[in-house]
Amino acid sequence: MQVADLGDVKLHYRLDGDPDGAPIVLANSLGTDLRVWDQIIPLLPAGLRILRYDKRGHGLSSCPPAPYAMGALVKDAERLLDHLGMKDVLFVGLSIGGLIGQGLAAKRLDLVRALVLSNTAAKIGTRDMWQARIDSIRANGIEAIADQVMERWFAKPFRLTAAMHAWRTMMVRQPLEGYLGCCAAIAGTDMITPTSGLRLPALGIAGSEDGSTPPDLVRETISLIPGAELKLIRNAGHIPCVEAPEAYAEILSEFIEQTGHLSG
Numbered sequence: 080m081q082v083a084d085l086g087d088v089k090l091h092y093r094l095d096g097d098p099d100g101a102p103i104v105l106a107n108s109l110g111t112d113l114r115v116w117d118q119i120i121p122l123l124p125a126g127l128r129i130l131r132y133d134k135r136g137h138g139l140s141s142c143p144p145a146p147y148a149m150g151a152l153v154k155d156a157e158r159l160l161d162h163l164g165m166k167d168v169l170f171v172g173l174s175i176g177g178l179i180g181q182g183l184a185a186k187r188l189d190l191v192r193a194l195v196l197s198n199t200a201a202k203i204g205t206r207d208m209w210q211a212r213i214d215s216i217r218a219n220g221i222e223a224i225a226d227q228v229m230e231r232w233f234a235k236p237f238r239l240t241a242a243m244h245a246w247r248t249m250m251v252r253q254p255l256e257g258y259l260g261c262c263a264a265i266a267g268t269d270m271i272t273p274t275s276g277l278r279l280p281a282l283g284i285a286g287s288e289d290g291s292t293p294p295d296l297v298r299e300t301i302s303l304i305p306g307a308e309l310k311l312i313r314n315a316g317h318i319p320c321v322e323a324p325e326a327y328a329e330i331l332s333e334f335i336e337q338t339g340h341l342s343g
């Protein structure tokens with residue numbers, strides 16, 4: 080078990096791959112822990128040092144009381160990279176992980192060499208929408224919204240599989256304060272201005288059936304960064320690394336190749 084003690088928060092993380100390899104960071108979404116990346120890790124090229132971590136309030140990381148600010152989530156990522164001596168990383172951010180990636184690149188370009196914005200945007204939803212979700216969970220619990228969330232996370236065929244149950248269970252078992260804390264962070268975040276200023280190799284990934292960050296929304300954000308391209312994964316929802324791991328890993332591998340990340 081690998082845990083970084085960052086003072087006010089302890090973050091659970093995992094390192095895979097080559098300890099001397101080119102650094103890549105995988106930052107996951109709201110209501111998930113680092114297991115969402117399990118299926119793509121073996122499909123990525125050799126020669127990578129792969130870091131994934133549970134953001135605060137999720138998985139096995141510590142869980143301060145809600146609400147959280149996006150600045151705290153960005154600072155956690157920054158401190159974790161500094162703690163592990165990682166810089167010039169290729170940062171892959173899924174959904175809220177993508178907001179963290181945009182914030183980190185805007186704040187510490189020395190840490191981020193290239194950015195993959197997967198199923199995310201510069202602004203996700205509205206403040207009212209997130210407040211309604213927080214109020215509903217406080218009133219009725221997280222289980223009451225789980226089926227709706229699964230409709231946004233996964234396309235219909237995947238929702239009929241037994242595996243979907245495990246991902247649903249992962250979501251409802253996240254610490255409540257952590258889930259609500261991150262909802263509040265997303266509610267208060269608008270990265271349009273900082274992301275418009277980013278100049279680095281960037282790639283967008285969207286799922287055709289994504290009900291949380293539909294392809295047009297991802298495209299709008301990607302178009303803020305000159306030269307960035309969007310790849311669409313058909314028949315996949317908000318978490319394509321789970322639903323379409325082969326397609327997802329292929330897109331990431333192509334981007335790794337294109338950016339020359341493995342050759343330093």
Ligand SMILES: O=C(O)CC1=CCC(=O)O1
Binds near residue numbers: 317
């Ligand atoms: O729960 C959802 O609707 C999906 C989601 C939005 C932000 C995030 O990280 O996941």
